[in-house]
Amino acid sequence: MEHLHPPKLAAKLFDWYSGHANVEDLRGDLEENFYRNAKKTNIRYARKTYWKQVLSLITSYALWKRKRKANHSETSLFNQLTMLQNYFKIAFRNLVKQKYFAVINIIGLAIGMSVSLLFIAVISYLTNYESFHENKDQIYRITSTLTEGTNTQQYAIAPAALAVKLKEESATVEKVVRINSSFDAVITHAHKEIPLRGYYTDPDFFALFTFPLLEGNLETLLDKPNQIVLTASAAKKLFAEETIVGKVITIEGIGECVVSGVLADVPKNTHLDFEVLCSYSTLPSAQARSQQDAWTNFYPEYVYFLTKPETDMSALLTQLSGIEKEMYKASDDVRASFQIQALEDITMGPELRAGLGVQWDSLSLVIFGTLCLLILLPACFNYSNISIARALKRSKEIGLRKALGSLKQQIFVQFITETIVITLISLLLACFIFILIRAEFQSMLVAANKLDLSLTPKMLIGFLIFALLAGLVAGMVPALYFSKLNPIQALKSSGSTKTASVSSMRKGLTVLQFVLSFSFIIGLVVFSKQYRYTLNFDFGFQQANLLDVPLQDVSSQNFDAHFSSLASVNNISYSSDILGINAIETYVIAYGQQDSLQVFQMFVNEHYLENLGLTLLAGENFKKEENSLERSIIVNEEFLTKHNIATPADALGKVYTVDSVDLQIIGVVKNFHFMNLREPIYSFFFRYNPSQFQYANLSIASADIASTLVRMEEVWHKLSPDTPFEAIFFEKEIADAYDSYKILLKIVGFLGVLAISISCLGLLGMVVYTTEGKTKEVGIRKVMGASAASITYLLSKEYVKLMSLAVILATPITWLFFDKLLSQLQYYSVSISIWDVAISIVILITLGLSSIATQTLRTAATNPAETLKYE
């Protein structure tokens, strides 16, 4: 009679399917049948029949009814509610009883969640983008993939000519709108001059997008040249009166225009961002472009179109590829292919170059989300860690519950409920932190004005769901652990039932947290080092006491005549750009040769080298030659290297063709950083052409800067009464260019503080637990003569070990990562030294030890008589 048992799988299937239903008699029937069949015929037949009968029962009304009864009986539902109530009660009692742990857990989780709340708030707002357009599901835009030589990139732009073509040829496209985002002009009305930005666009703009019209006739908006539509706030800046439609204003570069309508202000939740709309036919060069140019050089033109509801796009895609074949040959230098992007995919879509308005691309959101997780998960780990560490205290309770008939699921639900209670309390605190950091966060964003993070019901629901999920993640491990606890062991053992796997998992989590904290500390150390390095970098030219004044419409001769007479001005030079920030590139051909080489250039006058303290290695400076033709250049050392010229002296007299003008080298300057430090030094030359001057660089001697500036402003207003006087110190301009580091430092610093405080809290929780468990041991050791110091050492030893492990693991990874990152961010970058790592290690260990110090020292100092007397 060996092997005589029903098929296990069938029995399991039956039990699983039956669930809570009372099927004892059915199982008995099945088994009885099985043994009878086995006796009567053979085992094979018995097994087969068993399977058949199981399937027959599973599909029967009888079992369905019994399951229903088990799930829906009134007593069972009532029981469940009562149990849930009990879980909440126990959860709150535990919170109150274990105040210390509760506070640590709640603070930790709140800190961890606060950053994620920012993320949820941003996402929740971004999902509202474009939601106000009535036709939002039918609006699309055409994006393009531009291939220039070997370089292929995705752009948000598309040729306006394509819009015209689609309007004529496509059946899919209902209405098409061209947008040219180049409108950026000073608008004059009644002696008020207001610079405004906006788009040139077609009348159908209003058929696609829903922007409420406050004044004007929708039918005739923008249908003739020189018509504009203003937003309410732009109109308010220009006009004092109420009725504005029909008024004539003057636009710089265009002439007189008629205001044909006023729109409500553009809401924040759209990627379109304008103050003025001007009729597309106003665009000066709209007609005057060659066919070729219109299809290859179409920045900043955008094409949006409207389709019928639920249109299939495949016909249009075929048509677009047809147009591509027609317009571009494979041999063309510039080729484009076109794609369709739905309006709602624009925000949070892929990153496109030359995007219209503010971009929220998916990649940066993913990075943001990952950072949030890096902060949140450690907080969840902490919770799991501390909860499992307290398993001993709870094991009696679990054992008793199980002995009285609690199911695994019920224990699981109990612990999840407890975690969720804690996360909901943490959520309140996290919301508070969220409100505190919200403004600071927004100030760091470029697109802050297109983001509204005030609390909305949708956002709050998002927060709540998030808190529940976080609770589930944090509570999962302890809940599973407790639900699997063996009731006999849990009740029997007085002390450590903890298995090796749990304790090593806990250690693993602690190490992981320290790895994270350590990375943030190193990040902070190296970024601040890089920032200091950049600020103190020797650019190769002098920055102090130089004031840059944009010339605007004042000519350099005129400026010179008035400003050189000022007592506080030592020297005035002129330039086309600001050195050290950016430079314009062009191509140069050596005299008599074919190949052109890239070179950066800047137009300056004869005082520039002296003003900026640049060193001439050979040759001479420009001479004052105002009316003569441009004929000379001064090159840098890199230029010589690029063109294989051995010494500076050899370079003098050589002739190069630039923009079809022959220029002779008259001087060579020592290398200096004409671009920002992200780029290496390229070949470069200075040219002399007063018509290109944009800035005056004033070398100031006066100690009283404020009065000097006032004096200068007075002089400026004599020269140009209509434009404001602008001046900025060169030093500040350079420093401002590296502001991104400050933001980076702030972010890394803030996240670092969060990560570190979370891991310190976790550590504190663990230490509280271990020292509590060791009071007797410590007491005995003290009685036997151990010193307080040796006991502190004993208690901290394990944590120092864990931290050391974290450091050993983290150092190589972070070292490589930051070394790579630093050189990616900037060509001239610091490298990580052993000292940076050493400082980071010291910071980590100090923070870790000081967070456990209160507990270890207190335990070491307790009087052994106190702890031992209860024995």
Add this chain to the structure above:
Amino acid sequence: MKVYLGEFEELVLLTVASLGEDAYGVAIQEAIEMYSGREVSIGALHSTITRLEEKGLLKSWTGGATQERGGRRKRYYDLTREGKIALNNTKTLRDELWSISKVKLSF
């Protein structure tokens, strides 16, 4: 309330009655198979029993575990008063119809 019995329901009720104090799942199944000579699937049998219980024609209680059932208890069934009435009604109806039959039914 007049309760109508299906053919199989009637069969189950009569079998339960015939088994007396030993009417539980396997026994009922075997008895039906023995008397009627047709194979009965356990699912169909228990579904019918469940329906009969819902109609209040059968009552059940548990008891009597045996070794060959893996120590599991049996569920015994018995007719309720309504069950007996329903069987009687059916029988009366049939007898009446037999007695008034104008075709000679017996061989």
